Amino acid sequence: MGKGEYEKEYSFQTISLFIPEPPQGSYLCPRRNGYFAHPDEKVCNIFYNCIEGDSTEIICPTGLHFDEYTGTCVWPESAGRIGCGEPEGMTLKDGFTCPKEQKASSSGQSVAHPVYAHPTDCQKFYVCLNGVTPREQGCQVGEVYNEESQKCDAPENVPGCENWFADDPAAAPQAAKKPGKKIRRRRSIAN
Numbered sequence: 001m002g003k004g005e006y007e008k009e010y011s012f013q014t015i016s017l018f019i020p021e022p023p024q025g026s027y028l029c030p031r032r033n034g035y036f037a038h039p040d041e042k043v044c045n046i047f048y049n050c051i052e053g054d055s056t057e058i059i060c061p062t063g064l065h066f067d068e069y070t071g072t073c074v075w076p077e078s079a080g081r082i083g084c085g086e087p088e089g090m091t092l093k094d095g096f097t098c099p100k101e102q103k104a105s106s107s108g109q110s111v112a113h114p115v116y117a118h119p120t121d122c123q124k125f126y127v128c129l130n131g132v133t134p135r136e137q138g139c140q141v142g143e144v145y146n147e148e149s150q151k152c153d154a155p156e157n158v159p160g161c162e163n164w165f166a167d168d169p170a171a172a173p174q175a176a177k178k179p180g181k182k183i184r185r186r187r188s189i190a191n
Helices: none
Strands: 035-038 047-049 054-059 065-067 072-074 115-117 124-129 131-138 144-146 151-153
Touching: none
Parallel strands: none
Antiparallel strands: 035 047, 047 054, 065 072, 115 124, 124 131, 144 151
């Protein structure tokens, strides 16, 4: 007998079945185990990890939304959730919000915490944490924010801010004591 006479070829097909657990009946845990979105559809950055019906609230990092499909926090565009409200704290009292487009460094790398000059106050600037959460910051007395170097600097080194402390000679002993108005002309930030 030849080698092929005793061998038969069999093919198997694997069938996967998903059998859902019976509902838990809890407000936060529709099932006993798993990751579940916040019950309020407008709250997209909070979800619940349910283990044996006990829920633990988890808050996504700033700017991310919970994705029910992957069970993780992702960028809002990836989550595809509709009706999410803008989280509190994303707009400052003066109306500043971080621009949607990412800022790139001189080497073309995405900047993790981009910095933007305040449009009317030479001493102030904004830092966008993770590119989405704005924080107003300021330079020490006698210095102004230099958009070019991304650091606080002497007023005479920042075009449009040379006379920022002209009305307060004690504030800028090194600054030129020229009379002048506090006029700031900076490019606007497009949102």
